C-alpha cells in the first residue's frame with residue numbers, strides 16, 4: 001500500500017504564509033518517498049517552510065489521449081486554483097510525462113515571477129532510456145529540475161552558464177552537466193539585489209520549461 005504522508009510542520013515564529021512552499025505529489029506512486037528529502041533540500045536552498053499536500057483535483061483532467069501525455073499547463077492551473085489565497089509557492093511533482101502544446105515534452109514548467117511550478121521525473125529516469133535504474137541519480141536530477149523550476153518563480157530566466165542550475169536542459173545529459181547551484185549572478189537576482197539580465201528577459205506570459 002502506498003504511503004501518503006501528510007506532513008505540515010508548524011511554522012517558525014515570524015514566518016508568514018508567503019514563506020511556505022506547498023509540495024503537491026501528482027501520480028508519484030512509490031516515488032512519493034522522494035518528496036520528503038526533496039522538501040528538505042528546497043527548504044535549505046530557498047529558506048522556505050515546506051508542506052506536503054495531496055491534490056484534491058483529478059489529474060486526469062490534464063490527460064491528452066491523442067498524445068498519451070499530460071498537459072502541464074492544465075496541471076499548473078489546477079494547482080493554482082486549489083491553493084488558498086496567501087499560499088506562497090506551489091510545486092507539483094509528478095511521474096507522468098508532461099507536454100506543452102508547442103513542445104514534444106518538458107521536464108517541467110513554471111510561471112515566471114509567479115507562484116506555481118511543476119516538475120516531472122518521467123524523463124529524468126534512466127529506465128526510459130534503457131539504462132540501469134538509479135534512485136540516487138534520479139533524485140539528483142529531480143532536485144536540480146525542481147530548483148530550476150522554482151528559480152523561474154523567483155523571476156530567474158535561463159542562464160548561459162552551463163554549470164548554473166538555471167541553465168536550460170533540453171536532454172537529461174544537460175541536467176547531469178549542470179550543478180544544483182545558482183551562479184553568482186542568478187543568486188544576486190534571486191535575492192532581489194540586481195535587475196534581470198538585459199536582453200535575456202523572456203515574455204512573462206510564456207511559461208518556462
Ligand SMILES: [Zn+2]
Nearest residue numbers: 159164183186
Ligand atoms: Zn546562473
Ligand SMILES: [Zn+2]
Nearest residue numbers: 148168208209
Ligand atoms: Zn527553465
